[in-house]
Amino acid sequence: MPLVDMPLDRLKEYQGRNPRPADFDAYWERALAELRAVDAQVELVPSAFQTPHAECFDLYFTGVRGARIHAKYARPRNSQGKHPAVVQFHGYSGNAGDWHEKLVYTSIGYSILAMDCRGQGGSSEDVGGVKGITLNGHIIRGLSDHPDNLLFRHIYLDAAQLAGIAMSLPEVDSDRVYAAGGSQGGALTIACAALEPRVKKLAPIFPFLCDFKRTWEMDLAKDAYQELRTYFRHFDPLHERENDIFEKLGYIDLQYLANRIQGEVLMFVGLMDTVCPPSTQFAAYNKMTAPKDLVIYPDFGHEHLPGSIDKTLQFFLRD
Structure with missing residues (x-):
């Protein structure tokens, strides 16, 4: 078959190219300590969209650095007892999507919380200087500043915080909270379950934000990764700081x-996949030590993967 990356046998052993900062663990422990100090001030506002079988709400909470984060929350109407919940994440520069998409989960007795990433195409705030959308450029936001100010650090923490909020809802079974999403949503699914390890199951689809240097070396710093090229062209045109830049992205x-x-x-x-190269995704998958399985689509790129949503639903139902 044609190849855009390594042969499959090499992908299954690949361990990544991007440097890992020496203080990586301390960095995230510091980030989680900041998150634990936040008063989330969760607010539920009934949505104008309602159905006979599901209650729909706009859920707001305060994330790190004071940003007010929005999620769409739908739960089964008149549910008896506690039930599972799914936290769902969208693709880069997108939003939480339409309500009708959430009703698949409420129809099987689950709640669903779909987050708007701060500063992207939904209603969550990016408070880094302005209110309103910043849409993209988020990989390099904070790259010239202290690592604690990287914007995706804050977005990862939002994802974990939303899972924790789901677990705290009185109608939700805190032992059956799951995470799902594709592309950036797949990335946030991984971040969510890594930073909130009580997430019981997760189904990331072609996750973004893995192994930046590999993407660069494949000359695929375009599409979702275009801003890497933009950053070098404007701020390091001779690549004199290339190692430091990729280490900070680490x-x-x-x-x-x-x-x-x-x-x-x-x-x-x-x-x-030429948007999120397979090797970058395998770099993350190969480091997972939890029970795991991988569904491989040999002839598909960064597009709808037939059957992936059905398989995700069956995976969550198999408890």
Whole structure:
């Protein structure tokens, strides 16, 4: 078959190229301590969209650095007892999506919380200087500042915080909270379960934000990774600081958070993916030590993977 990356046997052994900062673990322990100090001030506002079988809410909470984060929350109407919940994450520069998409989960008795990433296409705030959308450029936001100010650090913490909020809801079974999403959503699924290890199951689809240097070396710093090229062109045109830049990106490289996951993993990858190269995804998957399985689509790229959502749903139902 055609290849855009390594042969499959090498992918299954690949351990990544991007440097890991020496203080990586301390960095994330410091980040989690900051998160634990936040008063989330959770607010539920009934949505104008309602159905006979599901209650729908706009859920707001305060994340790190004071940003007010929005999620769509739907739960089964008149549910008896506690039930599972799914936290769901969207692709880069997108949003939480339409309500009707959430009703698949409420129809089987689950709650679902779908987060708007701060500063992207939804209603969550990016408070880093302005209110409103910043849409993209988020990989390099904070790259010229202290590592604690990397924007994706804050977004990862938002994802973990939302899972913790789901676990605290009186109608939710805190032992059956799951995470799902594709591309950036797959990345945040991994970050969520790594930083909130009580997440019981997770189903990332072709996750973004893994092994930045490998993407660069494959000359694929375009599409979702275009901003890496933009940063070098404007701020390091001779690549004199290349090693330092990739090391700083290592703080938000999900391959190095992957071993924190304790929940069961079902991951999906397309071997023809030129947006999030397969090797970058394998770099994260190969470091996961929790129970895991990988669904491989040999002829598919960064696109809808037929059957992936059905497999995800069946995976969550198999308890």
